[in-house]
Amino acid sequence: xFILVLALICALxxxxxxxxxxxxxxxxxxxxxAQIPLVIVILVAVLAGAxxxxxxxxxxxxxxxxxxxxxxxxxxxxxxxxVAEQTADQTPDQEKPPSPTEL
Numbered sequence: 001x002f003i004l005v006l007a008l009i010c011a012l013x014x015x016x017x018x019x020x021x022x023x024x025x026x027x028x029x030x031x032x033x034a035q036i037p038l039v040i041v042i043l044v045a046v047l048a049g050a051x052x053x054x055x056x057x058x059x060x061x062x063x064x065x066x067x068x069x070x071x072x073x074x075x076x077x078x079x080x081x082x083v084a085e086q087t088a089d090q091t092p093d094q095e096k097p098p099s100p101t102e103l
Contacts, residue, residue: 018043
């Protein structure tokens with residue numbers, strides 16, 4: 001919820017800033033020159049930045065899934081997978097506390 005509120009505040013600030021800067025500005029791209037309203041330039045730049053961040057986040061998620069899958073496969077082949085070490089009557093949430101003699 002906090003992230004959503006923060007994103008909405010940022011979007012509102014960008015919108016206000018963009019609308020206050022609506023004058024046309026010259027844009028030079030190589031040998032091309034165009035007069036474009038600054039609000040369009042700002043919004044395109046913000047959208048390009050958001051797209052780059054989204055693509056990096058998706059790439060990172062795929063890398064983490066790939067690494068997790070490889071580690072799980074390696075742990076299962078060596079027999080040191082945490083689930084394989086549990087006894088039949090013990091679930092991950094019900095681990096026995098150590099007895100005073102074991103401390």
